Amino acid sequence: MATVSYWADDVTEAARWYADLLGTEPYFVRPEQGPPAYVEFRIGDYQAELGIINRAYAPPGASTEPGGSVLYWQVDDLQATLDKLLAMGAKPWEPVTPRGDTGFVTASVLDPFGNVLGLMVNPHYLEILGRS
Known part of the structure; x- marks a missing residue:
């Protein structure tokens, strides 16, 4: 596993929640100004990437369950x-x-x-x- 991506309707809130859980801030945020559409953390022994993507960018027909x-x-x-x-x-x-x-x-x-x-x-x- 190199990267896993999770969906969130509110990327700002999800980034805050995961930062609290992980004890680190995301190292990558896009866009850099305004509400983020994507954030990424590097975590664990091998610095795997955990990305959080605005659910608006999910593929058509993607399950919300x-x-x-x-x-x-x-x-x-x-x-x-x-x-x-x-x-x-x-x-x-x-x-x-x-x-x-x-x-x-x-x-x-x-x-x-x-x-x-x-x-x-x-x-x-x-x-x-x-x-x-």
């Missing part, structure tokens, strides 16, 4: 991250779910803008990170 693929972000403490998201106004989507007995655990929420945000404890990710 959550669903489809879920991108899971590796988190160090799944329960603490989930608790923080819920306290910030995210809604439960998928409960904490162990995936077998090898340490993989997932959960997901809907952000206040209707996007599915997946969380995961992923031993494979941590193994690869440890090799870097």
